Each structure stands twice: as structure tokens, then as C-alpha cells.
Amino acid sequence: MKKFWAVFVARNLEFFRDRSTLIFNLVLPIALIFGFAFAFPGGGGTTYKIGTIGEAPAIGSPMDSAFLHYKYLQFVPYSSLEAPLDRLAHHQIDMVIDFTKGEYYVNESSANGYVLERMLAPSSFGLAVAGPPQGGSAFAKKTVSGAPIRYVDWFIPGVIGINILFGSLSGVGFVIVRYRRNGVLKRFKATPLRAFEFVGAQVMSRFFIVAFISVLIFTGTDLVLHFRMAGSWALLALVNALAILCMIALGLVFASRIKSEEVAGGIMNLITWPMMILSGVFFSLEGTPAAMQAASRAFPITYYIEASRAIMLDGAGLAQIAGDLGALAAMTAVFLAAAAFLFKWE
């Protein structure tokens, strides 16, 4: 334990005394949050998003409507009403159409919902507020209410996720590769320090640093932006802790053998860019191609963002995010096992 603590303390001192790195770690994510908060004070999307339940009418069928084929309308299928109505209440989608019951829902305080409803008017289109033009039963209007969720509320878990991603991968992966290349690892290998003691200290040091920075970013920006928090802080902390461990473990895997910082940089780009694009950091994956959604399931950050948004925006409890927690835990175990198997001092 004495050896572990010595390496842990030394690594923390190295990080916190390196002011340029510390500032970079703090300033970039905070600037990102404020930048998006001012750029997108409301919702971030520009298209209209409509949740659907049941099969839409076939093309050319009596129930078909031009409305269903308009550009810039995105139809997102759901299996039950609960989720899309919740999202409608928070202005994350603009309308819900239930084809099985002949009902549609709008949020009366949503401007987009108002415009969409006008598009459905009988004077313009077939599938209408008053009912289909060629007979058929009328689609009944139903309303929900709720305040909009700002884009920044939706975006904040993504920023924290990116901070965790880069902080962990570069802070453990890059640092160990640098230590290996410049001989720090060789120097430690010449002592009685065991590999697991060294790696354990690096993991815990980085865990502490990333968690500290994440809390600082969140609380610092929250003072000004007052994020929506519908769920449990403890659960959010648990999700964050697991995500940090998972990313650190991933960093350990790619740091286990690489000797060159250039190669490490290339691999880091290979890992981080797809994660940032495909994990729903900047935009929702709802309505994206199935292949893209399937690919996103391979990345730990997807589960982190999903769970964090569910807690913060929807007030999800442990049961609702158990799947995400399970995925993060399983990935952490696999990454740690792979890192332990692959790790070499030199």
C-alpha cells in the first residue's frame, strides 16, 4: 500500500503542477458548454421530429398523406407511447402520432408543434386534424404540457462524457506510453514495485483527477446555467464513476504495449472520433440509420450518455438505467482483463 500511495501521490502532483495541462483540461469543456448554451438556447435541431406508434399508412393507400412525405420531417418510430410523450413534454420531439389509435399529440407550448399541427389542417393535407379526406375515422388531438429542455441541458452529459473520454484515454494511455518511451517505466521496473501496483496507482490517480475535473466543470457551469436535474445525484455519481473506470481501462488496453506517442495519438484518434460522432454527444441518435445505432452500442460513452441523460432529464431510477450500468461494468471488466494480460513494462 505504501508503494501504491507513493506512485499515486507523485502522479497527482505531476498533473496538478502542470498548469498548462490543468488549464486545458478545464477551459476547453467549459468553453464548449457555454458556447453551445449561447448558440442553441432552445432545441438544437432544425428539422421537425415526430414520434410514431404503429405502422404508417402505405403509400397510395386511402390513409396516405402528403404530410408523411414532406422533407425536413423526421419520423421516429416508438413501440409504446410513454417514451415519446415524455420527450414531447420536454420539447425533445415536436409531435406524436399514434396510428394504431388514430390519435396525435402536441405540446401546446411548443412552437414547432403548432406549425406541425397547421400542416395537418384539412385545407392543406389529407391526414388531418379533422380526419382523413377520403372517409376514415378522424385523428383525435391530444395535448401534453411541460417546459422545454434546453439544448445545453441535453448536451451537458455529452460534454462530461467527452471530458471523461479524453481525460482517461490521454491521462492513462498517453501518459503510460510516454513513461514507456522515455524510460520512466524502466526505472520503476528496476525497483520492487510490481506492475499491478504501478498500474493500480495510475488508475486511481487518474480516476481522482477526472472525477475532480468533471465535478469542477459541472458545478462551475451549473452556477450560471442551472442544469435540469430530475433524478438522483447519487445515481449520477455512480454512472460517472463507472464510466471513468471504463474509459481508464480502455486507455490501459491501448497503453499496454505501445512505445510510440505518435502511434498512441493515431490510435486515440481512431477510438475517440467515432465515439464522439456516433455516441449521441452532439445530436440524438433517434431516427438515425440502424447500422449507426448498432455501431454506437459498441462504445462505452453511448451507455454513459444514455444513462446520464435519463437521470438528469427524465429522472430515471436504477431500474431504468440498469442495462447501461451493466454494459459499462461488463466493458470495464473486459478492458481490465485485456490490459492485465497485455501489459508490459517495456
Place this chain on the structure above:
Amino acid sequence: MSEANAPIAILEVKDLVKSYGKVRAVDGISFAVREGSCFGILGPNGAGKTTAIEVIETIHDPDSGSILYRGEPVSRSFKENIGIQFQDTSLQEFLTVRETLQLFSKLYPSPRPMDEIIAACSLEEFIDRDNRKLSGGQRQRMLLGIALVNDPDLLFLDEPTTGLDPHARRNFWRLIQGIKAQGKTVILTTHYMDEAEFLCDDIIVMDHGHIIESGRPRELLLKHFGEAVIRLPEAAFPTGKAPGQGAALGCPAETEDGFVSLSCSDTDATLRELVSMGVPLGGISVERRNLDDLFLKLTGSGLD
């Protein structure tokens, strides 16, 4: 010295082999190191000395051969008994010299008191300075301090004075002499022959992974060059007579660049003989050969 009275070897290396791909960096070397001595491993770049020392330090596994510490095969606890100063090493940054020493101290079960290390390596003047802001000599002293944190019986120093100015080198030599005086055993690799002559009790010379000569420096120089080399202009001897007259003096003679070099085991006697033979002594010089000359003789190439 009879075998029964021979000092106990603190370290024995037997038939050590280490290859990298098709290159045999260390090719079956064997030697023993006396406790309390300074043992030098000399050789040019690529001779295999750093590989050999790092295999002995258990940084790398040997392909074959054995390493015995106090008569026993090296085990995990070996690392607790040795100190290492690598040829080239980096440390965790943003730490002071004191914090760096404390970090390494905590990696050992029974570290030496910090004050003793600071005194032994003369670290007082920069003990609270950032470890990146040291001069070459100060950095080497700090690295020596790190190598001493566990109060090791056996200290490995891999080219510890490379790149230092003459003054810093001399200071470092004094530190090593002080460590030797405490009864520690030092294994030293070096490019500098004056360093080996000054510090080492025993040496081996390596080339292409082999040991090509071993022994005490003074004895090796006597064996290969005699006590001294007397250089005289070639014109001092009748044409073509220098080798014969050298042989008559018991001194092998070599002619090069207009000078005749006589390798003599007894300088006084040879000088008297030259005078009695009527050889004019104008332009004479008496030189002592060094280990660089020895290496040149053994391998046909200089140390780089």
C-alpha cells in the same frame, strides 16, 4: 591467492547469453565480482555491455546462463539489494529532487535515511529544486541518490559520467569513491578509460558480445605494454636497426610516423642501456599506455 582464501564473489555470471532477433548482443560471458570492489565493464558502443548489465539487473530475461548473487540464483528480492543508475533515464516530472527521492524511498521496505543520501550525493544545494531544472552533474548526482535510496550492497552504474564536464566527472568520481569506502560493490560501465583506471579494481573488455580481456587494469597494461613506452625519433637509430636494438633491450619495438616506440618493463634500466649504446636521447618521450591503447591493441579499433 589460494582458492580457499579467495574473497567471496558477491556476483557471479556464468555463460550469459542474450539475443535480439539474430543478433547475439551478449554471447556467453562469464565473470565474478568481488565484494567491496569496483568492477568495470568496458567496450565500444554495441559491444553488449549495457545489455549485459541490464540482464544482470533483471530488467531483461537472459536466453540462457545463470546469475548468482551471494552464491544463490537471483530472486525477486534481488531488486531490494541492488541500486541502479541507468545510462539514460527519465523521471516523473514536476517533482522536486526531495520528492523524487521520497517517491523511490517508499518503493523499498527498508530505505536509507534521506539525510544520509543527501549528504552522500551532495544534494543539499538543489534538494528542493524541480528535477527538470538541474545541470548535467546535478542530475547525475540525483540519479545516484535514487540508486542509493535502498542502501544497496551492489550498485550498477551504466556510463554515469557520459556528457559531464571534467570538473563534474571528477566530483562524481569522488562520490563513487566515497560509496566504495562504505564497503559497497560497484559495477560500472564506461567509455572513459581514465575513469576505469581511476575507479576500477577489476575490468572486463567486451566486444561483439564477448569478453576479450579481463583482469586488473594495471596488470593488463603491464601484460600488454610493459611499464612504459619510450618514444625516440627513428633517426636516433641506425637505419633498420631499431627492431634489433629493441630486442637487445628486451623491449618490443614498433616504428610509426618517424618514431620508434619501445615497450619496456623497466624504464630506468632501458634508459641506461640506451645511453650506454650511444643512442642520442634528443626528442625522447616516456609515455604510459592506457586502457584505450589496450583496447586498440585488442580489437584493432578505438573506443568511441
